[in-house]
Amino acid sequence: MRTILLIATGGTIASRPTAAGGLAPAITSQELLSCVPELAEFCRIDTIQLYNLDSTNMGPEQWQGIAAAVQENYDRYDGFVITHGTDTMGYTAAALSYMIQKSPKPVVLTGSQKSIYNRDTDARNNLWRAVAYACHPDAWGVQIVFDNQVILGTRARKTRTKSFNAFSSIDYPETAMFRDRRLIQFLQRPAEYTHAVFSTALDPNVFVLRLVPGMRADIIPMLEGRYRALVLESFGVGGLPGGDDGAMFAAVRDWCGAGHLAVFTTQVPHEGSDLAVYEVGRAAKALPGVLEAHDMTPEATAVKLMWVLGQTTDRAEAEKLFLTPVQWDIL
Template sequence: MKHILMLATGGTIASRETGQGLAPAITSREILGYVPAIGELCRVETIQLMNLDSSNLGPSHWLRMARAIEEHYDRYDGFVVTHGTDTMAYTAAALSYLIQFSPKPIVLTGSQKSICLENTDARMNLYNAFLYAAAEGSRGVSLVFDGKVILGTRARKERTKSFNAFSSVDYPEIGVIRDGRLIRYLPALDAKESPDFYHTLEDRVLLLTLIPGMGTEALAALEDSYQAVILQSFGVGGLPGGGSGPFAQAVERWLQAGKTIVMLTQVPYEGSDMAVYQVGYQVKEKYRLLEGYNMTLEAAVTKLMWVLGRTRDPEQVEALFYRPVQWDIIR
């Protein structure tokens, strides 16, 4: 029987009503007590790593999760991380970069309603996460939710209340769980005998979403505070004014200051292609900036943090950013 470690971090699955809204308060052992059938799938131990609303989680917590998995990696056959849904896609992507080529599964799950409620998705999601973690051939970082198994770099929360909250963006679900049975759609991820663990992230990454008529004042004001900016532009990608407008001039200042710029689309599906229109083509030809193509926002943000945590050299940044990790980018 597989031996699985559960790392509890808080979130809705662990929440109780406080009179001022829900807040995490249920312990990891209490969570497991609601789903005794998990004991038929595997042996389980648990660590209460933290108990936070996922809105309060960030890079320091992702590093803490990765360190905990690294410290216990040799003692267990897999890991389940219970987590709030609001930033779970960011955490899944971050762990995909911090723990690469894992031959063991690292599975994130949570719920839209607390596990202590009668009408909740928490118990089934938790059971399915352990089912997948205990299954032969499961490996790498994934998110299990509403019966879907989604790569950690491809998950996105698209619904705030419905049980089918997460989708796999521009990449198929790697499997589904129906009536207690795992059906794999895609072969297992590449793995090595021992995973590659990383221990640094650069958290000074800014996301700026463009809107029609927007000026460049924010870019100028924030230049000294951030090491990189992701510009979330329109459609397949471009900047107002093309290669000679004020946005292009602001981009040039950032690049001259040694900063990194990534262009990403605001459109959820099908990605960017800056070569299609003049407003994108001119910018891409003139400046050495990166393009996210069909990466999710969550993957682009966390990959940039991982890359800049390793190097600031522009050539190395470009090479690492474009190197696929868990099918995060397809060019």
């Protein structure tokens, strides 16, 4: 019988109504398990109540706490299930994908759109399938299990705010899916996934700037001294208003000239950036310190930069690390 460690962090799945009428995490890890007693039929589960937070309050400190809990217990369990709120689950899944690389054991995140406290809910379904996947001999790596889907941690995005099928795999196949309670595997464990590599240092000094038509360029100099890297969510395949004659280009040039990184991504949900297509992007692409996220998700882009900056202070090395694919984050 396989052994699983359940790491509870809060979220909607563990929420109860408050006196004020909203929801807040209050259900413990043991209470979660008691709602799905049939799990005991095929595995042994130990639990850790690491946090009890709304996922809006999850960040780099908590990501490191989860990674540390996995690392500390890695040799004692066959797999790990992390219950988590849905709103920032994509960020946490991406962060764990960089901090726990090449894991032959599954590190699975799940949650729900309705509390397990409710009578009719997706919570029991998701928790059962997350544990079932973690117990499967072909399971591997950091994954999100949600609404019968198994999605790579670097490819998962929350694309619906209320529906049970809240998560999508962006521009890459799902790892697996459940049909009823049968797991159908699409992507096999890579041969090089033999020993987990833990690398948990993070630097959260990354600013994400979503461009809007008419935005003034003076926002970028205001970030100097506060942030080490800038993500520019640009239009379409990417570019800067005004091209290489514009104030925005000059601000990005000065930002990079100060030794910082600027990463271009797109506001479009699918297919990624390509600064080489239009003249408004080609000059920016040529600037030292400018990188492209290509088809990375916004969550993976921001979190990977935090992870990269935690590994090195050398810009050339940081550029190399950012552009090195990790669990198919860049194709």
